[in-house]
Amino acid sequence: MANGASEDGAMENGVSENDLSADEGSEDGVLANESSEDGVSDESASKYEVSDEDSSEDPDSSNTVTRTRSSNPGTGDEDGDGDDEDGDGDADYVDVTRNLSEESDLSQDPVSSPFSDSDTDDEGRLFEEFLEVDPIFSDKEVLRPSYTPNKLPHRDSQVNTMARSLVPALRGETPSNILIYGKTGTGKTASAKYVANELQETSEDTEIPCKVEYINCEQVDTQYRVLARLAQEFGRDDVPMTGWPTDRVYDAFFEAVDSRERVVVVMLDEIDKLVEKSGDDTLYNLSRMNSDLDNARVSIIGISNDVQFTELLDPRVRSSLGEEDIVFPPYNANQLRDILEQRSEIAFEDDVLSNDVIPLCAAFAAKEHGDARRALDLLRAAGEVAERSKTDRVTEEHVREAQDRIELNRIVEVVRTLPAQSKVVLYSIIVLAQEAGAKMNTGEVYNTYTRVCSEISMDSLTQRRVTDLISELDMLGVVNSVVVSKGRYGRTREISLSVPVDETKRVILEDSRLAALDDANFADAVQSRLDDTDG
Numbered sequence: 096m097a098n099g100a101s102e103d104g105a106m107e108n109g110v111s112e113n114d115l116s117a118d119e120g121s122e123d124g125v126l127a128n129e130s131s132e133d134g135v136s137d138e139s140a141s142k143y144e145v146s147d148e149d150s151s152e153d154p155d156s157s158n159t160v161t162r163t164r165s166s167n168p169g170t171g172d173e174d175g176d177g178d179d180e181d182g183d184g185d186a187d188y189v190d191v192t193r194n195l196s197e198e199s200d201l202s203q204d205p206v207s208s209p210f211s212d213s214d215t216d217d218e219g220r221l222f223e224e225f226l227e228v229d230p231i232f233s234d235k236e237v238l239r240p241s242y243t244p245n246k247l248p249h250r251d252s253q254v255n256t257m258a259r260s261l262v263p264a265l266r267g268e269t270p271s272n273i274l275i276y277g278k279t280g281t282g283k284t285a286s287a288k289y290v291a292n293e294l295q296e297t298s299e300d301t302e303i304p305c306k307v308e309y310i311n312c313e314q315v316d317t318q319y320r321v322l323a324r325l326a327q328e329f330g331r332d333d334v335p336m337t338g339w340p341t342d343r344v345y346d347a348f349f350e351a352v353d354s355r356e357r358v359v360v361v362m363l364d365e366i367d368k369l370v371e372k373s374g375d376d377t378l379y380n381l382s383r384m385n386s387d388l389d390n391a392r393v394s395i396i397g398i399s400n401d402v403q404f405t406e407l408l409d410p411r412v413r414s415s416l417g418e419e420d421i422v423f424p425p426y427n428a429n430q431l432r433d434i435l436e437q438r439s440e441i442a443f444e445d446d447v448l449s450n451d452v453i454p455l456c457a458a459f460a461a462k463e464h465g466d467a468r469r470a471l472d473l474l475r476a477a478g479e480v481a482e483r484s485k486t487d488r489v490t491e492e493h494v495r496e497a498q499d500r501i502e503l504n505r506i507v508e509v510v511r512t513l514p515a516q517s518k519v520v521l522y523s524i525i526v527l528a529q530e531a532g533a534k535m536n537t538g539e540v541y542n543t544y545t546r547v548c549s550e551i552s553m554d555s556l557t558q559r560r561v562t563d564l565i566s567e568l569d570m571l572g573v574v575n576s577v578v579v580s581k582g583r584y585g586r587t588r589e590i591s592l593s594v595p596v597d598e599t600k601r602v603i604l605e606d607s608r609l610a611a612l613d614d615a616n617f618a619d620a621v622q623s624r625l626d627d628t629d630g
């Protein structure tokens with residue numbers, strides 16, 4: 096993940112050099128989770144929160160970031176569709192005893208190495224050079240999203256609430272439906288899967304078995320596919336993934352599930368995707384099944400990072416689905432530290448992390464939105480940076496470099512996926528920034544934009560539309576645009592670039608429609624434009 100960084104691509108990251116050194120007297124010191132516009136300021140960074148309270152109880156889950164997630168424990172098949180999305184096979188519970196002793200042996204015993212003779216030519220020394228360094232990771236896989244931990248610090252109350260709602264299943268009764276909300280990386284899936292595993296294991300000793308079916312609705316996103324998947328899981332292998340009338344698929348699932356006494360919990364992760372794509376029919380049908388079933392009982396756990404999606408539901412579905420709502424608030428820096436500490440004990444060799452590393456990773460992730468996935472990614476990336484620099488210790492500098500690279504990757508992705516017109520607007524801003532100084536106004540951008548458009552024979556938009564595109568670029572964090580007062584000359588919008596020039600330009604020019612700009616020279620045009628403005 097930490098690739099694609101250019102030498103000059105290092106960006107100002109949000110936590111200052113002094114952030115941690117200022118914390119020496121504080122045992123629990125973490126960075127204050129209050130950020131200035133460009134990150135945690137030096138001032139705020141020298142104040143440390145030691146509170147264990149959640150930094151934010153705000154369940155505002157407007158964040159709709161989605162990603163492919165971990166696999167179903169033991170199967171590697173996250174959505175049950177036969178694919179192993181993360182390609183990790185069945186790596187959810189990895190063997191924590193695995194270590195790199197083989198590599199260490201080689202590195203520590205150069206005599207036994209086939210390349211140990213100093214007279215041998217340099218060819219073949221490639222790996223030896225890397226092996227000479229003591230390993231940093233003892234098991235890197237546990238830092239990846241595909242690993243499901245069996246302890247989840249700071250999620251006791253959510254886990255207990257889930258368990259309380261599901262315990263009737265162990266008595267053969269119908270458990271309440273549950274809706275789980277929270278922003279990305281707040282442990283919703285990890286907690287739900289943990290509870291599901293415990294439930295299934297406990298039910299092995301009871302008369303009536305419980306089965307939890309996990310479905311990721313980002314992949315299985317229509318009623319047909321959900322029902323077909325469920326029918327197949329309950330033994331109806333003959334149900335195709337397309338082609339039957341939906342009623343027939345429903346009947347197949349109904350009969351299969353009701354063929355014996357049992358309790359089935361259908362866990363629909365990213366449930367908002369299902370509802371957005373194909374409405375609430377699936378939820379309606381699943382939630383009214385119990386009144387017709389003779390032997391089996393079905394309940395639903397829905398997981399979403401978009402709290403708004405319930406507005407799309409029929410009120411009957413909404414009330415039946417939301418019998419129990421559980422909110423997963425973002426983690427604060429203290430909580431992320433605990434999560435990282437726990438994971439790092441398995442992931443890293445002893446004593447390779449310097450003291451600042453975990454607090455700094457936690458502080459960066461808390462400053463964004465309390466995302467544990469992000470914190471774990473950063474810790475892993477920092478370890479990889481250290482590994483590449485062939486040191487045997489991960490330091491604060493490695494974390495900062497990893498953070499820069501992650502941030503740069505984010506920007507590259509944002510720029511790459513912009514529509515062509517936005518890329519042209521951004522390119523115009525880059526041209527102006529390079530030729531005429533960091534700050535510019537909308538008129539200057541528009542004039543350069545029309546020149547750029549004619550250079551590549553692209554229709555140009557109106558100035559009003561271009562102003563809208565600049566605002567969108569501002570929202571994406573690619574440019575900074577502020578309205579400044581010019582006294583009696585009124586107000587004007589001042590625009591500047593928030594991303595590294597070379598890297599951004601490179602990504603824009605990858606777009607074949609804009610590639611011709613590589614050779615174009617706008618310096619004269621920009622200069623005459625500025626002369627006009629001055630005049």
Ligand SMILES: Nc1ncnc2c1ncn2[C@@H]1O[C@H](COP(=O)(O)OP(=O)(O)OP(=O)(O)O)[C@@H](O)[C@H]1O
Nearest residue numbers: 240247248279280281282283284285400434467468
């Ligand atoms: N309390 C915790 N303890 C240990 N690890 C955690 C905890 N919370 C989250 N994680 C880890 O953080 C990563 C993201 O968690 P998870 O996938 O459960 O988030 P999520 O809320 O479902 O996110 P999304 O909405 O993006 O799907 C996983 O690697 C998970 O193991």
